[in-house]
Amino acid sequence: MALLADIASWACLIAGSLFAFIGAVGIIRLPDVFARMHGAGILDTLGMGLILAGLMIHEGFTLVTVKLVLIVVFIFFASPTTTHALARAALNGGVEPVVDGKNAPAAETSERTGGPSKT
Amino acid sequence: MFAGASAAILVTMALALFRAIRGPTIYDRILAVNAVGTLTVVLIAVHGFLAGRPAFLDIALVYALINFIATIAVTKYVKFSHLGHPSGEDERGDV
């Protein structure tokens, strides 16, 4: 049983580290600030969540686990709020999202919406 | 195994920091710094387990709060050049 918990905890830590790493790679590789938000999203949800879940499994059911849950819940509420505030600020600051994979400079892309749209 | 996780988090932080230094716009930098902050929360929690001192979790919790407030404040400052109420001419409203 203890071995099983150890293995699960290991798996969560490794998977979480991997997702966090991929998220950071996304932050570096993706083309513009709006696309980079998706990389940060991976890091903020599954990367952070799985590492803390690994810690929870390691700890068992104690007060420490409840505190870890509290941290996860808080980040799950805070992360979209931050992202949204940042997106609004970027739009307001004149950064337009690059659409449809065209590598147009951000300043030239106009207000039009690419791809499917629905009202 | 916690040491391994810490190392992975540190490498990830270095990558995010690279974007914070490179980032062409200020928003890239804010995004990267926010990511570094989230990773710091995780790193503090993992370090608490590594050192066998779960009291570090309280610090991690407080750091998460500060990280959120700091990012919102910086975003608002960049947008309005002001931390108080936005000036009336801006029609996009609050943060």
Added chain:
Amino acid sequence: MLQALSLGAVLYGLWLLLSGHYQPLLLGLGVASTVVVVLIARRMDLIDREGHPVHLSGRFLLYIPWLLWEIVKANIDIARVIVRPKMAIGPTVLRLKGTQKSELGHVIYANSITLTPGTVTIGLEEGVLSVHALTREAAEGLISGDMDRRVTAVEGAADGRGEHGA
């Protein structure tokens, strides 16, 4: 009043959790701080159905597992896109109409969208959301409207329609 009681219970639970000491003195101080904070929140008009939506909690708890599973699936998709040497991304901005009735419902919907990697809400005005989607698949998943229906179901009986009033 229900909101105030629930806020007090949550705050006191938080106190018990974070202190970890259960002596009469500390428990009493916790009660005192909780009461003071609830009174201040009342004076600041922070306790209303929007600020502390206790009437949604039951259905919201049912919504969370589904959302978590969606987040895991979307994470794997986007991670796969990022690690490919040639990233197959097609960023689009789409406008969606949320079918929720209250602002709270719209905010839950927008936050759920942002929390799912691959889609980020970049604007929300009068129930119309601007969503930045990283890939075509993420955009199509959103257009299918599954998440929209579920969030509307969470909001559910907010104005008398649905199984029971709040």
